[in-house]
Amino acid sequence: NAGVMQNPRHLVRRRGQEARLRCSPMKGHSHVYWYRQLPEEGLKFMVYLQKENIIDESGMPKERFSAEFPKEGPSILRIQQVVRGDSAAYFCASSQTATTGTQYFGPGTRLLVL
Amino acid sequence: QQQVKQSPQSLIVQKGGISIINCAYENTAFDYFPWYQQFPGKGPALLIAIRPDVSEKKEGRFTISFNKSAKQFSLHIMDSQPGDSATYFCAAIDSGNTPLVFGKGTRLSVIA
Numbered sequence: 001n002a003g004v005m006q007n008p009r010h011l012v013r014r015r016g017q018e019a020r021l022r023c024s025p026m027k028g029h030s031h032v033y034w035y036r037q038l039p040e041e042g043l044k045f046m047v048y049l050q051k052e053n054i055i056d057e058s059g060m061p062k063e064r065f066s067a068e069f070p071k072e073g074p075s076i077l078r079i080q081q082v083v084r085g086d087s088a089a090y091f092c093a094s095s096q097t098a099t100t101g102t103q104y105f106g107p108g109t110r111l112l113v114l
Numbered sequence: 115q116q117q118v119k120q121s122p123q124s125l126i127v128q129k130g131g132i133s134i135i136n137c138a139y140e141n142t143a144f145d146y147f148p149w150y151q152q153f154p155g156k157g158p159a160l161l162i163a164i165r166p167d168v169s170e171k172k173e174g175r176f177t178i179s180f181n182k183s184a185k186q187f188s189l190h191i192m193d194s195q196p197g198d199s200a201t202y203f204c205a206a207i208d209s210g211n212t213p214l215v216f217g218k219g220t221r222l223s224v225i226a
Contacts, residue, residue, distance in 0.1 A: 004157075006157075033213065033214070040219075041218060041219075042120075042203055042216035042217055042218040042219050043158065043203070043214075043216045044216075045213035045214060045215070048213055056213060058213075059213065091157050091158070093214075098209075102146075102148070102160065102163065103148075103160070103214060104160065105150075105157035105158045105159065105160075106157050107156055107157045108156075108157050
């Protein structure tokens with residue numbers, strides 16, 4: 001049973017470009033969460049999605065960031081017009097239900113903005 | 115505020131010793147408290163978790179102690195090994211109502 005998969009594992013972008021991060025949840029999981037981790041910091045919640053719905057986006061910046069979890073395919077976190085401050089590790093997690101709190105994390109995508 | 119405060123920031127323990135990491139929270143609605151272990155370059159992995167209806171949970175060398183009245187919980191790693199060297203994060207959630215809130219992490223180094 002494959003775990004949470006994320007790709008790419010590393011992504012380098014120049015300022016102003018777009019970054020697309022993909023996440024495939026564990027089999028049977030329909031709840032996806034995105035987190036951002038800065039060096040020497042904990043994980044900060046960004047957005048929570050179920051299939052085709054954004055449930056909670058309270059941690060996601062209002063501009064340049066968007067997320068989706070289509071009926072078919074992986075969840076996508078999109079960052080438009082990246083800036084150096086977007087450089088971080090982005091982790092996706094999935095869970096079977098929303099109420100247990102048991103979330104399983106992927107290996108992350110490390111974004112570097114030059 | 116939905117914060118979880120974690121201490122210490124870093125910890126050095128001799129092989130065979132006990133590692134203790136502490137966390138405190140404010141939101142009394144939190145009802146699930148997981149601990150995650152993260153190795154460099156990897157994603158966090160769920161280690162052990164507790165609900166507030168019990169005061170202690172043990173899994174192998176890892177034990178969570180939970181003090182509901184003090185709003186504190188801690189992770190104890192018995193017989194610490196060099197392979198335990200990692201960053202540990204405590205977290206808390208009000209199931210179904212809030213996202214997971216993480217502490218800032220403790221970098222544990224177990225030396226021989």
